Amino acid sequence: MAALSLSPRALYEEVAELLRQRIYRRELEPGAWIDELKLAEEYGISRTPLREALKVLAAEGLVTMKVRRGAYVTEVSEKDLADVYHLLSLLESDAAGVVAERATEAQLRELQALHDELEAAALPVQENRDRFFALNERFHLRVLEMADNRWRSQMVADLRKVMKLNRQHSLLKAGRIEESLQEHRDLMTALAARDTQAAVRCVQRHFSHGLEAAV
DSSP: OOOOOOOSSOHHHHHHHHHHHHHHTTSSOTTOBOOHHHHHHHHTOOHHHHHHHHHHHHHHTSEEEETTTEEEEOOOOHHHHHHHHHHHHHHHHHHHHHHHHHOOHHHHHHHHHHHHHHHHHTTTGGGSHHHHHHHHHHHHHHHHHHHTOHHHHHHHHHHHHHHTTTHHHHHTSTTHHHHHHHHHHHHHHHHHTTOHHHHHHHHHHHHHHHHHHHO
């Protein structure tokens, strides 16, 4: 098998991203053993950068290292999901409240444009699935960036990596796409009105309903 061509960035980082995307696409299923020899051969690399990449993914919660057994794709329990959604609800609702209070008119227009793109990608979502998921995450992360707290943003980024192990299945449940979009519309209304408490409640409701669809 021909080796894949990797970019000049740090090799283990490139390998970590390749594996991360395979996990998100479920090419590597939750609970699956990661065959280091096979992957090293496929990527045309030694096992050293591969093991460094697995350490990165283990730190993110996407991979679980088991003594004398190797690396496995993390299996997320219902409790894990509940814990992750709880923390995301706290952190992202807090960020939304800050944005409602402090965002410039230009920033609110930017969020509205992102929301409009998300609406367009939702019909039909089956044909735009990857774009819809990417835009949805971009919207959420942009709210965090506007709230301007790098520690909160870092924590959310790590939590979202674990959430993405299950996210696509929850969003594709019947009616969840439209419900999610309505929650985004409600948030945009709250932000435009500079209603801090309403913005906080919108995001908390968004994650509460998201968890219900995920479990």
